Amino acid sequence: MPQTKHFFSDPTHLVxxxxxxxxxxxxxxAFDPQNKIIFRRPDVVKKGKVAIISGGGSGHEPAFAGFVGQGLLDASAAGTIFASPSAEQIRIAAMERVNNDQGLFIIPMNYTGDVLNFGMAAEKARAAGIKTEFFAINDDVGVGKKKGGKVGRRGIGGGILILKIVGALAEAGGSLEDVYKTAQLANDNLISVGSSLEHVHVPGREPSDDSVPEGEIEVGMGIHNEPGSHRVKATLVELIETMLLQMLDHNDPDRAFVTRKPGDKFALLINNLGGVSTLELSGITDEVYRQLDQSYQIKPERIVQGTFLTSLNGLGFSISLLKLADNGLGPGKSFLELLDAPAEAVGWAAPISTSTWGHLDSPPVELKQVKASEQPPSNIKLDIATIKKVLSAALERVIKAEPQITRYDTIVGDGDCGIGLKRGAEAVLALFNNPSANLTDDVVNTVNRVVTVVENTMDGTSGAIYAIFLNALVHGLREQDTDSETPANVDIWGAALKYSLTALGKYTPAQPGDRTMIDALVPFTQTLVDKRDVQAAAQAAEEGTEATKHMKASLGRTVYVGGEEEWVGKVPDPGAYGLSEFFNGLASAL
Structure with a gap:
């Protein structure tokens, strides 16, 4: 049974x-308690550096807030225990708590909630004109390529090496492009796997029977009690042999993520999942080093041991190897030099300087407030009466279709898709029917007002996807802005929608054929771009939706719903159907 005794019974107070x-x-x-953001005090951050933002669920301490400081992160947003922070928390961290004049690099771990919410914040920043890049760390080989599928590898302990590298590069004046490319290169050369003797218990929750049987070890367990590749009864020596084989066996096509040849150099990280004594962790490090030398002829250039990314008090550890590839940035900026660069963050166990202690009695930082809806004006214009007429027709059609969408989603999902779409549609209609809203013919600002409404009224995965897409649409429109007035014609909308599709692809693996709303969205966009005809595009979306009746779901809750014989060929994807109804409403008003 997991250890269920804790000093804190209130998880909110604890965080x-x-x-x-x-x-x-x-x-x-400094600390923004309302939004659970830790950020560097503006008076200690040197001017002209790229801002690095990360974060995630609480329970992984010292990650991620413990890595905020000189030479590492500029800010971190925290969720509740094992839950992603909201997109709004992350947006505030990125747009209000750091200096983003030189660009913004948002780098969470590869978990669905984190990717969607951090991705939404990234698109929000881009839509506001901030130069922004996004990357989700994925280093876990415990889940192979086949099982990982479109979602890919999970982000675990080795990702801390990437945070250290990009943080040091940004501190040294590296450009946003160099920081982004360096993160990708480091990730491509990083492998990790963890093992644990037991699941963990979250403070404030009822104990469960979910546990690892006595005498067994879960190889590849995730940092939220997710299952690994298998369970074994093994000695420490046998366990590490298994873990290193998963990391370094070139003959395993399911896990050969990093190639290795004689002369390659590596850095080794041994990470405590929270509940292993320092004495045992040191013994584990010694055994890993011995086996790397004897079995793989690897003598790591750097050996880092400690507690960096935990699973509360998890009774386990992870091993990470980073191949020290050449990043091409020249002297002082190699992977090894960036790992060795000084960092002043408690999670990296770096010493705090005397000058820094002088800030202990400094007055609190005045928190800047920026309205999410504020946008610089644009010259892309469309008569507001036309916008209202067309969107109202589309939104009213979605509202009318709610019972049918709900019926479909009750069969193949959890029954909330129709209500969520209706709630969002009604809220946007209310915006257009509100005389005090002061909407104008500035398309960029008007669409951005719609984005704010959607973000505040639609929740869940579909809400996040719509918000990401619409934020990207704002950026796609603004990219076409010029010094002179430009009518928002079908070409402008087509280019913006095409950009939005590309942006959405960064945060969800869904593609046409996966039985999702993408099966309506992609045909609409592609047809609009190709034929410049809204009616033809709406028809393409309807045909794409109809095709989902015969598809096997590969994403979303439908994957887990049985009884396919009851709905295959009869029930379309509810999200695609709702979106198709929206597009048909648009077409009917033109």
Whole structure:
């Protein structure tokens, strides 16, 4: 059974106090308690550097807030225990708590909630004109390529090496492009796997029977109790042999993520999942080093041992190897030099300087407030009466279709798709029917107002997807802005929609044929671009939706719903159907 005894019974209070403690142990930091953001005090950050933003669920301490500081992150947003922070928390961190003049690099771990919410914030920043790049760390080989599928590898302990590298590069004045490419290169050369003797228990929750049987070890367990590749009864020596084989066996096509040849150099990270004593962790490091030398002729250039990314008090550890590839940035900026660069963050166990302690009694930072809907004006114009007429027709059609969407989703999903779409449609209609909203013919600002409404009224995965797409649409429209007035014609909308599709592809693996709303969205966009005809595009979306009746779902809750014989050939994907109804409403008004 997992250890269920804790000093704190209120997880909300626990997270808040843990975050606040970082401002006591590192006085260069400030805390925004309302949004659970730890960020570097503006008066200690040198001008002209790329801002690095990360974060994730609480329970992984010292990640991620513990890596905020000089030479590492500029800010971190925290969720509740094992849950992603919201997109709004991340947006505030990225747009209001750091200096993003030189660009913004948003780098979470590869988990669906984190990718969607951090991705939404990235698109929000881009839509506001901030130069932004996004990358989700994925280093876990415990889940092979076949099982990982479109989602890919999970992000675990080795990702801390990437945060250290990009943080040091940004501190040294690296450009946003160099920081982004370096993160990708490091990830391509990074492999990790973890093992644990037991699942963990979250403070404040009822105990469960979910546990690892006595005498067994879960190889590849994730950092939220996710299952690994298998369970074994093994000695430590046998366990590490298995883990290193998963990481370094070139003959395993399912896990050969990093190639290796004689002369390649590596850095080794041994990470404590939270509940292993330092004594045992040191013994584990010694055994890993011995086997790497004897079995693989690898003598790591750097050996880092400690507690970096945990699973609460998880009774396990992870091993990470980073191949020290040439990043082409020249002297002082190699992977090894960036790992060795000084960092002043408690999670990296770096010493805090005397000058930094001088900030202990500094007055609190005045928190800047920026309205999410604020946007610089654009010259892309469309008569507001026309916008209202066309969108109203489309939104009213979605509202009318809600019972049918709900019926479909009750059969193949969890029954909330129709209500969510209706709620969003009604809220946007209310915006257009509100005389005090002061909507104008500035298309970029008007669409951005719609985005804010969608973000505040539609939740869940579909809400996040719509918000990401619409934020990207704002950016796609703004990219076509010129110094003179430009009518928002079908070419402008087509180019913007095409950009939005590309942006959405960064945060969801869904493609046509996966039985999702993408099966309506892609045909509509492609047909609009190719034929410049809204009616033809709506027809293409309807045909794409109809085709989903015969598709096997590969994403979303439908994957887990049985009884396919009851609905295959009869029930379309509810999200695609709702979107198709929206497009048909648009076409009917033109």
């Amino acid at each position: 808040q106090t843990a975050l606040n403690s970082l401002t006591l142990t590192n006085p260069s930091l």
